[in-house]
Amino acid sequence: MLVPAFAIILLFQLVGEVISRALHLPLPGPVLGMVGMVVALSMIPKLGEIVTPVAQGLLRYLALMFVPVGVGIVSSLSTIEAHWLAISASLFLSTIAAIGLGALTFVWVARLTGGEADE
Amino acid sequence: MSEPIADAFQIWSYMSQQPLLWLCATLFAYWIGEILFVKAGRNPLVNAVLIAIVLLGVLLHITGTSYETYFDGAQFVHFMLGPVTVCLAIPLQANLLSIRKALIPIMAALVVGSVTSIVVALGVAKLLGADQVLLATIAPKSVTTPVAIGIAEGMGGDTALTAVLVIITGTIGAICVTPLLNLLRVKDWRARGFAVGVVSHGFGTARAFQVNDTAGVFASTGMGLNAVLTAFVAPLVLHLFF
Incomplete structure (x- = not known):
């Protein structure tokens, strides 16, 4: 079922891409394709049977897909060198602060609204 | 008859310009990264992507290969970012109910x-x-790379550098999330996953799926939602600073 699954996944991306460009949306095609796929999966259960095995295989290698862009660091080394302190402090502090505050906010609001975790 | 060394050089100069070589190198570099990650007991500090990037960066430097030549081959892997984003719909849809329950x-x-x-x-x-x-x-x-590039472009940023900063942010988040949230005593997998997805996009999501499935699903939800929100918020905040 590799080819049908792939064809369907690419079709959703393609439709997302067309909508994004036609309506000048700030969201890129793949994200719209993802939204469309969520809707389609809820309406057509058969679709999940075809797509799921291939999707899970691809998702296992999600991190690999970032390597080519990441290697681009070799052509940005001079800018990074010139501003290394501003860049590293900014990225490090904002990431730590935002993950910490985001997670705490989730827990606090979940407690307030009575929607604690199931386990 | 040509010298064997001259032959080897000719083969190299041909292969180094072909997509096959750098596509192959990208997959092997990541594979090595994953082997080291597993050997290190799945320690988040031993990040497969980071290892692959360093290996390839050094390789490009030693062989004097330009990033453009490298990307000609690696673009086949890069292309998969689109389909894999669409695939995030599967775990998302499967957990729509628990996401809806935690909407606030x-x-x-x-x-x-x-x-x-x-x-x-x-x-x-x-x-x-x-x-x-x-x-x-x-x-x-x-924000996840393709969206981040679009946002940076709209605000007059350097898109190539943005892509790199996205990767670095993802790596910092993936490495720090477990010790940080243990320290803050956050035990709810939904909260842990969601926060790292919002801040560290696909890297955080990949890391969250390694630890716990619920965390992974909430991370991909966070990544998707923040892609939308940042597109609107980033230009506003930038105005505040200038």
Whole structure:
């Protein structure tokens, strides 16, 4: 079922891409394709049977897909060198602060609204 | 008859210009990274992507290969970012109910996480002397690569550098999330996953799936929602700073 699954996944991306460009949306095609796929999966259960095995295989290698862009660091080394302190402090502090505050906010609001975790 | 060394050189100069070589190198570099990650007991500090990037960076440097030549081959892997984003719909749809049940905490954590990430990043960078172009480059760094590039472009940032900062942010988040949230005693997998997805996009999501499935699903939800929110918030915050 590799080819049908792939064809369907690419079709959703393609439709997302067309909508994004036609309506000048700030969201890129793949994200719209993802939204469309969520809707389609809820309406057509058969679709999940075809797509799921291939999707899970691809998702296992999600991190690999970032390597080519990441290697681009070799052509940005001079800018990074010139501003290394501003860049590293900014990225490090904002990431730590935002993950910490985001997670705490989730827990606090979940407690307030009575929607604690199931386990 | 040509010398064997001259032959080898000719083969190299041909292969190094072909997509096959660098596609192959990308897959092997990541494979090595994954082997080391597993050997290190799945320690988040031994990040497969980071290892692959360093290996390939060094290889390009030693062989004097340009990034453009490298990308000609690696683009086949890069292309898969689109389909794999669409595939995130599968875990998302499977957990639609638990996401719907946590809608209010999700929205609250989304706004706090997203705004904190942008404001702290721009505030610290400006204090340390970053100019407007650099701030526009940094602002969308918590968002998944294709969206971040679009946002940076719209604000006049350096898109190539944005892509790199996105990767670095993802790596920092993936490495720090477990010790950080243990320290803060956050035990709810939904909260842990969601926060790292909002701030560290696909990297955080990949890391969350390694630890716990619920965390992974909430991370991919956070990544998707923040892609939408940052597109609107980043230009507003940038205006506040200039």
